[in-house]
Amino acid sequence: MNRRTEVPNRETTAQRLQLSSAKLSYDPDVDIDWDAPLHPDKFFIPEQLISLYGTELWDRMTQQQRIELSKQEMVNTISVGIWFETILMQMLLRMTYRQDPTTRHVHYAYTEVADECRHSTMFGRLIEKAGGRPYRQPLHWYALGQVLPFILRGPSMWAATLMGEEVFDVLQRDTMRDENLQPIVRAVMRIHVTEEARHVRYAREDLLRGMVKASRFDKEFARLVAAEGAMLLATTLTRPLQYKRAGLDPREARRQAWENPHRKAAAQHGASRVVGFLSEADLIGGPTERIWRRSGLLA
Numbered sequence: 339m340n341r342r343t344e345v346p347n348r349e350t351t352a353q354r355l356q357l358s359s360a361k362l363s364y365d366p367d368v369d370i371d372w373d374a375p376l377h378p379d380k381f382f383i384p385e386q387l388i389s390l391y392g393t394e395l396w397d398r399m400t401q402q403q404r405i406e407l408s409k410q411e412m413v414n415t416i417s418v419g420i421w422f423e424t425i426l427m428q429m430l431l432r433m434t435y436r437q438d439p440t441t442r443h444v445h446y447a448y449t450e451v452a453d454e455c456r457h458s459t460m461f462g463r464l465i466e467k468a469g470g471r472p473y474r475q476p477l478h479w480y481a482l483g484q485v486l487p488f489i490l491r492g493p494s495m496w497a498a499t500l501m502g503e504e505v506f507d508v509l510q511r512d513t514m515r516d517e518n519l520q521p522i523v524r525a526v527m528r529i530h531v532t533e534e535a536r537h538v539r540y541a542r543e544d545l546l547r548g549m550v551k552a553s554r555f556d557k558e559f560a561r562l563v564a565a566e567g568a569m570l571l572a573t574t575l576t577r578p579l580q581y582k583r584a585g586l587d588p589r590e591a592r593r594q595a596w597e598n599p600h601r602k603a604a605a606q607h608g609a610s611r612v613v614g615f616l617s618e619a620d621l622i623g624g625p626t627e628r629i630w631r632r633s634g635l636l637a
């Protein structure tokens with residue numbers, strides 16, 4: 339059977355997600371023990387997900403430097419997460435602006451905005467708790483973030499959403515399960531992963547519905563957005579400043595990270611789920627596939 343014909347209608351999807359949200363949602367302000375001290379000898383993300391893991395530079399680093407780099411990479415990732423969630427909240431609100439506020443579809447969009455508000459607050463608190471400084475994004479990213487909520491619609495909006503949510507989701511599941519990490523990081527990731535699973539479903543199912551009536555242009559545009567998302571992710575996860583803050587030579591560290599086969603494998607592992615979905619939805623292919631290749635996220 340064609341996958342698109344199996345997708346429930348908007349109201350059915352939203353109703354299920356609303357029920358699930360009512361049963362299982364978190365308030366990070368009270369559900370996380372923000373006063374518990376950090377462990378000086380524990381990593382913030384799994385070692386094998388650190389971009390320099392296994393490189394020659396890594397071998398020369400002390401354990402404390404490795405832990406510091408794991409912290410910087412976590413702070414970088416959640417700083418990007420806040421940037422992305424702020425754009426997503428705007429897109430969701432713009433989507434609902436002229437829609438019927440009695441529908442479950444609109445109610446769930448509001449629920450997701452509320453989730454993302456709590457997530458961004460929680461990420462901000464985690465950066466502060468870790469004693470890190472948030473990473474600013476490049477100026478053109480902020481400009482992009484002002485424009486995207488106005489131009490992304492339907493499949494392109496959901497393609498951007500899934501690129502932002504699914505890769506981090508896969509990596510955050512690994513983080514949540516690793517018993518050797520800082521407990522507070524695992525607690526934050528557990529909350530995020532639980533609530534994001536619903537967001538991913540909302541986005542995926544509406545993307546598939548939208549693809550049925552998408553024009554050739556809509557489809558190519560959604561492909562471009564997904565491919566640029568892949569490139570942006572690959573670039574941001576090897577941002578030179580995170581190496582500098584960890585006391586490393588930023589250019590050399592970035593070079594070694596970019597060529598690191600362990601990093602490539604981790605990035606492809608993170609992207610594998612969204613790549614599978616987008617491929618099935620025919621949203622990877624055509625002229626923009628070479629951007630995906632350059633990003634290194636395609637296996």
Ligand SMILES: [Fe+2]
Pocket residue numbers: 423453454457458530534
């Ligand atoms: Fe989130």
Ligand SMILES: [Fe+2]
Pocket residue numbers: 454503533534537
């Ligand atoms: Fe989300």
